[in-house]
Amino acid sequence: MILGEKKVCLPLIYSILLIISLFIMVISTASAVNFNVRSNLVKAANIRKSGDYTFSQCRALRKKPFDAQSTKKKILIIGDSQSCDFINGIVENNFLKNYQISMRFIPYKCQTIVGDSSPYYIKPQDRKICENPVHADSLERSMGVIQQADLVIYVARWKPEIAKRLSQSIEQFALGKNQKMIVIGSKFFGKISIKRYLHMEDKELITLRNDVGTVSKDINDILESGLDKGVEFIDQHELICVDSTTCPVFTNDLRLISYDGRHLTKEGARYVGKVLFQKSGLGHM
Numbered sequence: 001m002i003l004g005e006k007k008v009c010l011p012l013i014y015s016i017l018l019i020i021s022l023f024i025m026v027i028s029t030a031s032a033v034n035f036n037v038r039s040n041l042v043k044a045a046n047i048r049k050s051g052d053y054t055f056s057q058c059r060a061l062r063k064k065p066f067d068a069q070s071t072k073k074k075i076l077i078i079g080d081s082q083s084c085d086f087i088n089g090i091v092e093n094n095f096l097k098n099y100q101i102s103m104r105f106i107p108y109k110c111q112t113i114v115g116d117s118s119p120y121y122i123k124p125q126d127r128k129i130c131e132n133p134v135h136a137d138s139l140e141r142s143m144g145v146i147q148q149a150d151l152v153i154y155v156a157r158w159k160p161e162i163a164k165r166l167s168q169s170i171e172q173f174a175l176g177k178n179q180k181m182i183v184i185g186s187k188f189f190g191k192i193s194i195k196r197y198l199h200m201e202d203k204e205l206i207t208l209r210n211d212v213g214t215v216s217k218d219i220n221d222i223l224e225s226g227l228d229k230g231v232e233f234i235d236q237h238e239l240i241c242v243d244s245t246t247c248p249v250f251t252n253d254l255r256l257i258s259y260d261g262r263h264l265t266k267e268g269a270r271y272v273g274k275v276l277f278q279k280s281g282l283g284h285m
Contacts, residue, residue, distance in 0.1 A: 034202055037254045040267070045194045050259040053266055057091050058084035061103040063137070066148055074100045076149035078142060080108045083155040085264045086184065089273020092266065096285065102145060104137040111162045114139045114172040121161065139169055146173050151285075155184040157262065163222045170231060181231045182281070185220035187240060187272075188212045189247045189258040197249070197256075205254055209246040210261075217244050234280045240272055 044050055058077075066074045075096065077083050083103065090096050110130035112121045122130050130136050146152055152173070158166075166183065175181055190210025197205060216237045224233050241247035250256060255267030264272055277283045 044259040064102045073150040079155040086155045088269035092270035104142040114169040186216040208249045
């Protein structure tokens with residue numbers, strides 16, 4: 001997904017009809033369930049608006065220059081739409097207010113290893129977009145700002161082949177002794193079925209967990225074992241889901257965490273951000 005792109009998964013008319021039908025379903029079940037919970041589900045069903053939220057904060061931070069005159073420490077966040085989720089978690093919880101934050105957006109399809117030939121990792125049909133700095137950043141083009149940052153945080157939906165050799169890229173960053181590097185692993189919340197959730201009672205929703213397989217866990221295991229000791233790794237799948245193959249669908253106050261299985265709702269960003277900062281080294285910043 002390209003930063004700022006308005007992704008529509010359904011034709012507009014069909015999407016509107018779907019939302020209307022979901023709202024009718026909410027009204028018909030309101031007597032038996034929490035109306036606010038169902039109303040929030042209907043809002044989340046609007047993929048276009050939910051997608052706009054995902055990119056709402058990282059658009060403003062993309063390629064934002066650091067202020068050399070400021071005494072605030074500088075944080076550079078690198079990654080794809082998962083890094084936008086991470087930034088939303090920061091904003092929703094008012095974390096890191098005393099830091100300068102900039103962002104470099106590298107779409108999932110454009111992930112590469114520094115020093116290797118990009119065509120090996122990028123599909124032919126994606127190369128034109130990935131080579132265009134208007135649509136996509138790259139690690140090579142980000143080297144200058146990486147050197148300026150006090151902390152570099154790399155967040156992504158990791159390709160297995162990139163995860164296996166990520167340490168090679170980080171080595172090329174040539175970070176100084178006063179710089180810190182954090183890598184945040186993959187997350188996945190499984191197949192989201194809002195229509196089904198509208199028919200379920202609150203007591204069912206609060207304990208609902210989706211089967212997510214082992215893809216995120218396997219990639220995170222690769223990252224954790226392959227990164228150098230000087231790089232801090234945060235396994236957000238483990239922190240959020242605890243179980244290796246299932247993840248919660250709702251927060252404790254019955255807010256949908258993800259609207260499509262990979263990206264966070266506003267309430268999900270607040271929930272996930274709080275978990276990451278409370279249960280990892282991020283909370284000590």
